[in-house]
Amino acid sequence: MATQFSKAGTASSPAQKRGAKKAKVQEGTLVIDCAFCRGRGTDPFALLSPKALCQVCGGSGKTEVQEPHAACAFCQGTGVHPRNRLSCPACQGKGNIHYHATNKRCPGCMGTGTTVESKLVCLICQGTGLARQ
Numbered sequence: 001m002a003t004q005f006s007k008a009g010t011a012s013s014p015a016q017k018r019g020a021k022k023a024k025v026q027e028g029t030l031v032i033d034c035a036f037c038r039g040r041g042t043d044p045f046a047l048l049s050p051k052a053l054c055q056v057c058g059g060s061g062k063t064e065v066q067e068p069h070a071a072c073a074f075c076q077g078t079g080v081h082p083r084n085r086l087s088c089p090a091c092q093g094k095g096n097i098h099y100h101a102t103n104k105r106c107p108g109c110m111g112t113g114t115t116v117e118s119k120l121v122c123l124i125c126q127g128t129g130l131a132r133q
Helices: 014-018
Strands: 023-025 029-033 061-064 069-071 096-098 103-106 130-132
Touching: 029 103
Parallel strands: none
Antiparallel strands: 023 029, 029 061, 069 096, 103 130
16 A cells, blocks of 8 residues: 655555544544435435435534444345335444454354344344343
């Protein structure tokens, strides 16, 4: 990966030039683009109005997640419920879930976040795909 130097003499990668998707707010917390509205800040489905604010980020286009985090198993990181136009009940529309180092793949849903029979949120892991061991 080529690293270029800016006028100030600090190294900048191509990813930094495009604009970072993640920024630290405080120790252990990241600000990321809202998965539900894809960082636009408006309701992605325009149910109330085309100018309605996103219910997850409140119109800012950004959400905070704690580290370490992983993509939500229930919505596959989209922030949207797989079968309707609501925010994901497992990650609250953020697209990412916080996990602990002791978490392992959920034995109830085998890490998918949904139950096989009903395709609803797994009650053991609450849709995250991870459970404490």
